[in-house]
Amino acid sequence: MALLQIQEPGGKPAKVLHRLAVGIDLGTSNSLVSALCGTGVETLPDDNGQHLLPSVVRYSADGSPLVGYAALSGLVDDPENTVASSKRLLGKSLSELQNLPQVLPFKFDPEREETSPAISTVSGSKDPVQISADILEKLKVRAEQCLKGELEGAVITVPAYFNDAQRQQTKDAAKLAGLNVLRLLNEPTAAAVAYGLDSEDQGKVCVFDLGGGTFDVSLLSLQKGVFEVLATGGDTNLGGNDFDHALAQWILQQAGYNAELDFSERAILNQLAMDVKHQLSEQDQLEISWQDWSGTITNTEYSEICAELIKRTINTCRRVLRDASLTINDIDNIVLVGGSTRMPVIRQAVASFFSKEALTNIDPDKVVAIGAGIQADVLIGNKSSNNFLLLDVNPLSLGIETMGELVEKIIPRNTTIPVARAQEFTTFKDGQTAMSLHVVQGERELVEDCRSLARFELRGIPAMVAGAAKIRVSFQVDADGLLSVAAEELSTGKKAEIQIKPSYGLKSDLIEEMLQSSQENAQVDMELRSVKEAQLEATQLIDAIANARSSDGEILNTEELLLIEKAVETLELAMKDSSANKIRELTEDLNRISGDFASRRMDLHIGRALKGESIDEVANSSS
Numbered sequence: 001m002a003l004l005q006i007q008e009p010g011g012k013p014a015k016v017l018h019r020l021a022v023g024i025d026l027g028t029s030n031s032l033v034s035a036l037c038g039t040g041v042e043t044l045p046d047d048n049g050q051h052l053l054p055s056v057v058r059y060s061a062d063g064s065p066l067v068g069y070a071a072l073s074g075l076v077d078d079p080e081n082t083v084a085s086s087k088r089l090l091g092k093s094l095s096e097l098q099n100l101p102q103v104l105p106f107k108f109d110p111e112r113e114e115t116s117p118a119i120s121t122v123s124g125s126k127d128p129v130q131i132s133a134d135i136l137e138k139l140k141v142r143a144e145q146c147l148k149g150e151l152e153g154a155v156i157t158v159p160a161y162f163n164d165a166q167r168q169q170t171k172d173a174a175k176l177a178g179l180n181v182l183r184l185l186n187e188p189t190a191a192a193v194a195y196g197l198d199s200e201d202q203g204k205v206c207v208f209d210l211g212g213g214t215f216d217v218s219l220l221s222l223q224k225g226v227f228e229v230l231a232t233g234g235d236t237n238l239g240g241n242d243f244d245h246a247l248a249q250w251i252l253q254q255a256g257y258n259a260e261l262d263f264s265e266r267a268i269l270n271q272l273a274m275d276v277k278h279q280l281s282e283q284d285q286l287e288i289s290w291q292d293w294s295g296t297i298t299n300t301e302y303s304e305i306c307a308e309l310i311k312r313t314i315n316t317c318r319r320v321l322r323d324a325s326l327t328i329n330d331i332d333n334i335v336l337v338g339g340s341t342r343m344p345v346i347r348q349a350v351a352s353f354f355s356k357e358a359l360t361n362i363d364p365d366k367v368v369a370i371g372a373g374i375q376a377d378v379l380i381g382n383k384s385s386n387n388f389l390l391l392d393v394n395p396l397s398l399g400i401e402t403m404g405e406l407v408e409k410i411i412p413r414n415t416t417i418p419v420a421r422a423q424e425f426t427t428f429k430d431g432q433t434a435m436s437l438h439v440v441q442g443e444r445e446l447v448e449d450c451r452s453l454a455r456f457e458l459r460g461i462p463a464m465v466a467g468a469a470k471i472r473v474s475f476q477v478d479a480d481g482l483l484s485v486a487a488e489e490l491s492t493g494k495k496a497e498i499q500i501k502p503s504y505g506l507k508s509d510l511i512e513e514m515l516q517s518s519q520e521n522a523q524v525d526m527e528l529r530s531v532k533e534a535q536l537e538a539t540q541l542i543d544a545i546a547n548a549r550s551s552d553g554e555i556l557n558t559e560e561l562l563l564i565e566k567a568v569e570t571l572e573l574a575m576k577d578s579s580a581n582k583i584r585e586l587t588e589d590l591n592r593i594s595g596d597f598a599s600r601r602m603d604l605h606i607g608r609a610l611k612g613e614s615i616d617e618v619a620n621s622s623s
């Protein structure tokens with residue numbers, strides 16, 4: 001809720017201003033900017049009346065880059081200095097970029113680190129943040145011209161599966177472009193907002209977003225105007241480009257062309273394939289000619305050419321439904337997003353899978369930007385009532401490594417964000433003054449099966465017996481999906497914290513894989529966890545007894561000593577391969593056998609303490 005403002009005594013009442021805020025869909029292929037114009041939110045055109053800005057930047061030796069339509073010809077004429085699909089490059093390391101399925105025509109700057117790659121261009125090294133910033137700046141200038149004023153904020157949309165690194169770099173790019181980011185918003189959520197589905201009482205929505213290079217499916221649930229993302233899935237390497245490519249291959253095949261195409265021939269053929277694809281969305285049959293070949297294509301043929309790709313999109317829908325334990329009958333509305341959903345073959349496939357027609361009355365290119373614009377208008381404070389709440393979820397559990405390489409989940413998967421959760425932990429060893437924290441992501445019980453996000457240390461914990469220190473570890477995921485973790489020792493207030501360092505390459509298929517393996521291994525994992533925990537308890541007891549023997553061994557008689565040694569030996573043996581129950585049973589035995597020794601030691605130390613030795617020493621030696 002916004003804070004109420006109180007006027008300064010005697011001051012003039014503030015003029016009611018309409019504050020300028022925009023929504024930006026920073027797309028892989030095309031980007032758009034939208035704002036409240038008159039009564040509704042609309043996308044804003046450039047001087048030529050074009051709303052879409054191709055997400056292409058061409059760098060030249062003499063100054064400012066060309067962005068959008070002006071840069072397109074560079075893809076053919078000057079590929080080394082012209083960057084398309086820079087969104088795909090965000091948050092990736094050099095080796096990840098070099099292993100992308102599509103070959104990039106660029107040289108990478110050899111001076112840059114593996115983790116922050118940049119493209120060498122005639123106008124210097126350009127990293128993905130800079131390239132995205134150039135696109136955002138172009139949209140900012142466009143918006144300020146259209147709206148005749150300075151922007152106060154922007155909502156920028158990102159794919160639901162963008163990881164921390166990608167979200168952070170999107171924010172960095174916005175900052176570099178001089179934009180104040182009000183919030184990053186997931187693209188499917190923005191689309192549902194554009195359709196005003198938040199005003200319905202309740203229902204479930206499937207957002208099907210097929211863009212130029214990415215595919216996302218999201219299931220949203222609405223309850224009294226509140227949105228919640230139930231499940232998301234998709235494929236970061238499936239989009240309109242793949243349809244172009246399939247059609248281009250078909251043309252080559254029809255033309256009987258076997259030779260290698262060079263880069264510019266390939267670009268020309270791809271452009272042709274794209275034009276044909278677009279026209280097939282308007283008409284059912286088309287003449288094509290390429291080099292000295294010509295022929296016709298119908299939508300029926302086209303759907304055969306793309307059958308595999310279409311199947312992949314539908315299979316993803318099926319998986320996401322299953323993930324949310326829903327069936328097609330539960331879905332009230334389907335929203336189509338992304339230029340590629342204009343294809344009749346896609347519309348048919350979606351309608352037949354869901355047995356229902358999708359909502360399409362808002363231009364699928366613009367729907368995300370419009371939703372972002374509506375949200376921006378609310379967040380900047382132009383709307384005081386009817387604020388709707390947008391809820392997103394974190395896709396995988398976030399947790400911390402504990403002793404025995406186990407994972408303690410702090411924020412479970414599918415928790416609505418923003419969220420903050422904390423849990424207390426303690427030290428494992430006597431006199432332990434530092435704690436190493438390892439933040440992990442995933443559903444499995446063992447650290448090695450999860451994804452490592454970051455490590456940091458908390459130092460300066462006062463020396464105490466094992467288990468006495470209280471360390472509060474708090475996790476916070478903000479509305480943009482960024483994670484911060486803090487650890488605080490409660491008696492001294494010593495604190496260490498970390499903003500999660502860029503974590504690279506969390507792809508949707510990796511999420512799928514992680515979820516699937518956690519389901520498959522749930523039983524085994526639970527058992528393993530139980531064994532590990534029992535082993536830990538046993539180790540702690542054995543260590544404590546060893547410590548006690550070295551400091552106060554003289555109060556043990558031979559018989560007792562033999563019994564204890566025997567029990568320790570049996571327990572150590574069992575720890576190697578026995579069940580958790582067996583280990584617990586033997587630990588209990590050892591505890592009982594050594595109980596007498598422990599209580600005599602206690603008496604001894606209390607006696608010493610009464611004679612004036614410090615309690616601290618007692619505490620330190622009496623574990």
Ligand code: ADP
Pocket residue numbers: 026027028029030031210211212213214239240241274277278279281337338339340341342343364365
């Ligand atoms: P992104 O979200 O990746 O920026 P868009 O939503 O702008 O992508 O979609 C771009 C894709 O949509 C391109 O592959 C383009 O070829 C395709 N597209 C645009 N218009 C049409 C159309 N009329 N028919 C088929 N595909 C289209």
Ligand code: MG
Pocket residue numbers: 027028211212338368
């Ligand atoms: Mg898009």
